[in-house]
Amino acid sequence: MKPPLNRNMGSTWWLSRGAYFLIMLRELSAVFIAAYLVFFLICLYKVGQGPEAYGAYLRFLWSPGMILFHLVALAFALLHMVTWFNATPKAVRVWRGEERVPPALMIGPNYAVWAVITAFIIWVVLK
Amino acid sequence: MGTPTTQRTIKLEVFRYRPEEEDEPTFQTYEVPYREDWVVLDALNHIKDTVDGTLSYRWSCRMGVCGSCGMMVNGYPKLTCAAFLRDYYPNAIRVEPLVNFPVERDLVINMDDFMRKLKAVKPWIIRKKEQPLAEGEYRQTPAELAQYKQFSMCINCMLCYSACPVVGREEGFIGPAVLALGQRYNLDSRDQGRAQRQETIFGHEGIWECTFVGECSTVCPKDVDPAGAIQMAKVQGAMEYMKTLLPWGQRS
Amino acid sequence: MAEYETLEADILVVGGGGAGLRAAIACAEIDPSLSVAVISKVYPMRSHTVAAEGGTAAVIKSNDSLEDHAYDTVSGSDWLADQDAVWAFVKEAPEELIQMEHWGCPWSREPDGSVAVRPFGGMKTERTWFAADKTGFHMLHALFQTSLKYDNVTRYDEWFVTKLLVEDGRCQGVAALELRTGKLRAILGKAVILCTGGAGRIFPFTTNGSIKTGDGMALAYRAGVALKDMEFVQYHPTGLPGTGILITEAARGEGGIMVNKHGDRYLQHYDLGKPLDVHDPNHPQLRQMELGPRDRLSQAFVKEMEKGNTIEGPYGDFIYLDVRHLGEKKINKKIPFVRELAKNYAGIDPVHETIPVRPVVHYMMGGVHTDIETATSLPGLFAIGECACVSINGANRLGSNSLTELLVFGARGGKNAAEFASENAISDKRALEAQARDEGERIVRTFILKQGGTERISTIRDQMTKAMEAGAGIYRTESSLKETWDTLMRLRERFEKIALDDRSNVYNTDLTTALELDFMLDVAASVAFSALERKESRGSHQRTDYPDRDDAKYLNHTLVYRTEAGPRVEYQDVVITKWPPAERTYGKK
Numbered sequence: 001m002k003p004p005l006n007r008n009m010g011s012t013w014w015l016s017r018g019a020y021f022l023i024m025l026r027e028l029s030a031v032f033i034a035a036y037l038v039f040f041l042i043c044l045y046k047v048g049q050g051p052e053a054y055g056a057y058l059r060f061l062w063s064p065g066m067i068l069f070h071l072v073a074l075a076f077a078l079l080h081m082v083t084w085f086n087a088t089p090k091a092v093r094v095w096r097g098e099e100r101v102p103p104a105l106m107i108g109p110n111y112a113v114w115a116v117i118t119a120f121i122i123w124v125v126l127k
Numbered sequence: 128m129g130t131p132t133t134q135r136t137i138k139l140e141v142f143r144y145r146p147e148e149e150d151e152p153t154f155q156t157y158e159v160p161y162r163e164d165w166v167v168l169d170a171l172n173h174i175k176d177t178v179d180g181t182l183s184y185r186w187s188c189r190m191g192v193c194g195s196c197g198m199m200v201n202g203y204p205k206l207t208c209a210a211f212l213r214d215y216y217p218n219a220i221r222v223e224p225l226v227n228f229p230v231e232r233d234l235v236i237n238m239d240d241f242m243r244k245l246k247a248v249k250p251w252i253i254r255k256k257e258q259p260l261a262e263g264e265y266r267q268t269p270a271e272l273a274q275y276k277q278f279s280m281c282i283n284c285m286l287c288y289s290a291c292p293v294v295g296r297e298e299g300f301i302g303p304a305v306l307a308l309g310q311r312y313n314l315d316s317r318d319q320g321r322a323q324r325q326e327t328i329f330g331h332e333g334i335w336e337c338t339f340v341g342e343c344s345t346v347c348p349k350d351v352d353p354a355g356a357i358q359m360a361k362v363q364g365a366m367e368y369m370k371t372l373l374p375w376g377q378r379s
Numbered sequence: 380m381a382e383y384e385t386l387e388a389d390i391l392v393v394g395g396g397g398a399g400l401r402a403a404i405a406c407a408e409i410d411p412s413l414s415v416a417v418i419s420k421v422y423p424m425r426s427h428t429v430a431a432e433g434g435t436a437a438v439i440k441s442n443d444s445l446e447d448h449a450y451d452t453v454s455g456s457d458w459l460a461d462q463d464a465v466w467a468f469v470k471e472a473p474e475e476l477i478q479m480e481h482w483g484c485p486w487s488r489e490p491d492g493s494v495a496v497r498p499f500g501g502m503k504t505e506r507t508w509f510a511a512d513k514t515g516f517h518m519l520h521a522l523f524q525t526s527l528k529y530d531n532v533t534r535y536d537e538w539f540v541t542k543l544l545v546e547d548g549r550c551q552g553v554a555a556l557e558l559r560t561g562k563l564r565a566i567l568g569k570a571v572i573l574c575t576g577g578a579g580r581i582f583p584f585t586t587n588g589s590i591k592t593g594d595g596m597a598l599a600y601r602a603g604v605a606l607k608d609m610e611f612v613q614y615h616p617t618g619l620p621g622t623g624i625l626i627t628e629a630a631r632g633e634g635g636i637m638v639n640k641h642g643d644r645y646l647q648h649y650d651l652g653k654p655l656d657v658h659d660p661n662h663p664q665l666r667q668m669e670l671g672p673r674d675r676l677s678q679a680f681v682k683e684m685e686k687g688n689t690i691e692g693p694y695g696d697f698i699y700l701d702v703r704h705l706g707e708k709k710i711n712k713k714i715p716f717v718r719e720l721a722k723n724y725a726g727i728d729p730v731h732e733t734i735p736v737r738p739v740v741h742y743m744m745g746g747v748h749t750d751i752e753t754a755t756s757l758p759g760l761f762a763i764g765e766c767a768c769v770s771i772n773g774a775n776r777l778g779s780n781s782l783t784e785l786l787v788f789g790a791r792g793g794k795n796a797a798e799f800a801s802e803n804a805i806s807d808k809r810a811l812e813a814q815a816r817d818e819g820e821r822i823v824r825t826f827i828l829k830q831g832g833t834e835r836i837s838t839i840r841d842q843m844t845k846a847m848e849a850g851a852g853i854y855r856t857e858s859s860l861k862e863t864w865d866t867l868m869r870l871r872e873r874f875e876k877i878a879l880d881d882r883s884n885v886y887n888t889d890l891t892t893a894l895e896l897d898f899m900l901d902v903a904a905s906v907a908f909s910a911l912e913r914k915e916s917r918g919s920h921q922r923t924d925y926p927d928r929d930d931a932k933y934l935n936h937t938l939v940y941r942t943e944a945g946p947r948v949e950y951q952d953v954v955i956t957k958w959p960p961a962e963r964t965y966g967k968k
Binding site for chain 2: 421422424425426427429430474477478480481482483485486487488489490491492493494513516517520524525527528536559588589590621622624625716719720723724835836837879880881883884885886887888889892
């Protein structure tokens with residue numbers, strides 16, 4: 001008897017559905033965030049080397065390519081953040097008796113804390 | 128409830144594979160009467176009864192609880208007893224067997240692997256000591272019941288396996304429905320068998336294979352939320368691992 | 380189908396629904412050295428137990444008693460149930476449901492953690508255990524998942540049994556078609572338990588899934604075993620028009636009401652008591668109005684239709700089931716599946732709208748004739764569940780007794796079959812294999828290789844179901860039944876000229892559909908014939924030409940046997956132990 005027919009996923013499976021595409025973007029985001037951290041570490045290193053090295057590096061960061069890179073990295077970071085914030089009520093279920101605490105109530109504080117920290121950083125930077 | 132009408136028709140492109148006659152699957156197009164209140168399964172039954180008796184597929188309850196009639200409808204895993212023609216009309220509907228499963232014939236998939244995984248998670252109440260029946264039921268408050276109830280609603284339709292790309296790429300992955308079932312028993316206040324399910328759920332073919340695509344929960348017709356069950360288990364697993372790293376923690 | 384292979388187990392369980400799984404577990408637990416084979420034409424979790432909704436009855440609360448449960452069952456049966464069987468049933472019921480609880484069934488609970496109960500039709504006390512309104516689903520999955528832990532249970536999923544193998548006067552196996560390969564094989568066993576469910580599919584409008592084709596009834600009937608009380612077919616009063624999807628009696632147990640097109644709670648005109656306001660704390664009243672028995676409610680619908688009080692729809696007349704006053708919260712908590720089904724399949728939300736419903740064929744009270752120990756007249760053959768008739772259901776089953784029946788008699792039957800299997804051996808393997816070989820050849824000859832056939836399966840099936848509805852429905856007469864009988868006989872002849880589209884082996888569902896129709900034609904004929912012979916009205920069997928119950932002549936069970944010359948009927952007295960026949964009253968306390 002013939003074995004049953006196997007239908008393997010093609011290499012373009014992740015293009016077949018929005019949700020799959022999104023997950024691939026999320027996986028890809030790691031590359032950009034890692035690259036951002038490398039640039040950031042270099043930045044710290046340059047600070048240690050003195051004002052001249054630091055200034056040169058800042059000028060490099062203000063180049064159009066690097067600005068574009070940072071915008072893309074920011075977009076990926078936001079995608080990552082939204083995904084994980086929204087996953088909170090799935091991963092952590094809080095109960096009030098028989099009722100589950102509504103997901104919105106679980107997600108909300110994430111955004112609130114994020115907003116507060118972001119505001120603090122902006123305040124520090126602009127001060 | 129729409130008025131039955133037989134003038135209008137709709138096309139179904141149905142996946143055909145007869146292993147005794149052909150090596151490669153084909154699509155066969157059937158034109159069936161369009162009715163407002165028909166589901167894809169009704170159309171398939173119409174084909175089988177009046178047009179082509181050679182078409183094979185599984186079905187029984189046609190009310191979304193037996194879990195037999197899952198198929199790909201225009202590329203999405205659906206219970207065909209709950210997929211209405213009116214949501215596709217006037218376009219043609221493409222019907223295929225569930226993906227990520229081997230095909231036996233036409234729309235009939237092979238579910239041996241699923242059944243093996245189902246058993247592997249030990250989906251039954253495990254007790255250190257059974258309470259005699261004469262002492263009555265185990266007490267379980269509505270709040271305790273609520274902890275696992277959602278994960279007990281799975282009808283084994285396997286749509287989530289078709290939606291999950293990890294299932295498609297990693298043959299050993301235990302998969303969404305079975306992991307949710309494992310959680311269903313782990314979260315049941317009557318159960319004491321968590322340690323026995325540890326390897327299956329938290330082992331290398333268990334929850335950590337999941338990359339949280341989330342489509343399993345999107346396609347689930349019974350709102351079981353297997354993705355939620357898995358993420359929950361991940362948090363629990365991670366917390367337990369952290370505890371073992373603490374100086375006073377114990378390695379199990 | 381050239382190859383033959385013989386498989387063996389000590390006990391064969393045919394059917395993997397609630398009854399079959401309960402019996403298999405009973406066998407497996409009694410003696411771990413016994414091998415048990417569960418042979419089912421579908422994977423067990425697809426079995427139709429899955430569709431049972433409202434609940435399962437057993438005495439658990441202090442305000443209840445075994446006597447009351449037994450009396451409700453006996454009066455509900457219109458005194459046709461055997462009272463010794465009913466007593467065994469109510470007595471063993473609580474322990475069986477507690478056992479289900481220990482096996483993980485997620486019963487709905489009281490705040491203190493004890494199991495909750497709800498009122499059901501024909502019951503004078505709340506005694507129906509439930510898991511929201513998916514009780515059958517949860518029971519089936521709990522049983523199936525629990526069955527996985529027994530290493531001595533082997534499953535044959537998607538094997539279609541076509542014949543019982545009988546040798547030396549004992550049932551010693553089955554011939555079964557493996558759907559995946561198309562091979563027909565002998566599976567030998569020292570005891571065989573039939574648990575194949577009902578036969579609702581002999582009617583056109585039914586709550587039953589496509590798999591409920593009376594296979595086990597026909598298998599036993601063909602092996603010379605009597606079918607008992609086949610004329611008693613239950614119509615559930617609340618099915619969705621068109622699809623026949625069941626709207627559970629729990630909707631009424633929780634307080635839902637039935638109204639006709641004038642908004643009248645018409646049940647009050649049919650000896651079912653007087654209605655209370657839906658907000659009255661005593662609503663719903665037990666054993667009254669909407670909580671009357673199913674036969675009486677379905678009959679009231681027909682009378683209302685005759686009076687022109689029903690609403691006309693594209694799928695026949697209907698009336699309304701109204702649960703709006705329960706409110707969204709209670710509906711979501713107690714009857715969420717009702718809401719899901721009504722939304723998906725009728726396009727209405729019961730929180731805001733009334734649900735259109737009409738009576739729908741739901742359950743066969745009759746079945747394979749067994750004694751109180753589930754044994755049939757053929758040694759080695761047992762039958763349990765809807766395919767069997769013990770009888771605890773008599774002329775009308777009470778809602779929520781059938782799931783309990785699966786468990787109580789599943790456990791009993793498993794135990795008895797295990798005992799029988801330990802005391803008997805396969806007598807003549809060769810002869811049994813030869814029978815299976817003949818059966819395989821019969822199937823090839825009459826279906827696969829047959830040339831010159833002209834009849835389509837679906838044509839004959841449609842005409843059969845229409846004939847059953849027309850002549851053997853809620854109300855019957857001599858002439859309507861005769862006409863149905865004649866049609867069935869003509870269809871049997873035409874079935875000989877059947878032509879399959881599909882002549883292949885792998886998953887040939889054209890073949891299984893034909894085999895099912897073959898079985899259904901036998902079962903339908905037994906229903907029509909038994910109904911023709913019972914010249915009285917009792918429970919679900921209403922003869923307008925004999926409108927009264929006739930205890931002098933018919934306080935007995937119909938036993939119908941299959942013979943070459945046609946069915947032969949015998950009668951067996953009903954066992955009365957405690958409650959002599961009396962008037963069946965509802966609505967008067």
